[in-house]
Amino acid sequence: MKKILAVASGGGHWTELMRLKEIFNGHDVVFVGVKSFYRSDVDPHRFYRVLDVSRLYNRISIPLLIGKLLFILIKERPAIVITTGALPGMLALLLGKMLGTQTVWIDSIANVEEMSLSGRMAKKFADLWLTQWPHLADANGPTYLGSVL
Numbered sequence: 001m002k003k004i005l006a007v008a009s010g011g012g013h014w015t016e017l018m019r020l021k022e023i024f025n026g027h028d029v030v031f032v033g034v035k036s037f038y039r040s041d042v043d044p045h046r047f048y049r050v051l052d053v054s055r056l057y058n059r060i061s062i063p064l065l066i067g068k069l070l071f072i073l074i075k076e077r078p079a080i081v082i083t084t085g086a087l088p089g090m091l092a093l094l095l096g097k098m099l100g101t102q103t104v105w106i107d108s109i110a111n112v113e114e115m116s117l118s119g120r121m122a123k124k125f126a127d128l129w130l131t132q133w134p135h136l137a138d139a140n141g142p143t144y145l146g147s148v149l
Helices: 012-019 036-042 059-076 086-098 117-122
Strands: 003-007 028-033 046-049 080-083 102-106 128-131
Touching (some): 080 086, 086 117
Parallel strands (some): 080 102
8 A cells, every 4th residue: 555645736637636536545645635625525535735826826825835745745755646737736746756756747638739837847757747638648758548537
């Protein structure tokens, strides 16, 4: 059994992460999201709420988000960090990688034409870099293994 830290921002990113819950069966999963009411989606698993920060919204809070994610990573010591995207997930991957954790990026299904900005950044530190669109897959990444729909 591995400890997995599963991170997503709000809206569709969280919905996509929730559609992946079954693959976590048999593992110790800790969820990180941006809305307090997401806790009920993952009960009885541990849940942490982090700030909803993006490059356009609430950027000034990025250091606080980094601090909270670092606290969670040090406290939980996951073997794997997995995210369905956006800035909180990208930062969790970066910090996890710096701490020696395996990392998985799953770009949102909404990114039909190209990988998201966070997804393109995550390429540098994702051990497994995934797209949900077969036409975006490439020999140099990202890899397509299916979609959450």
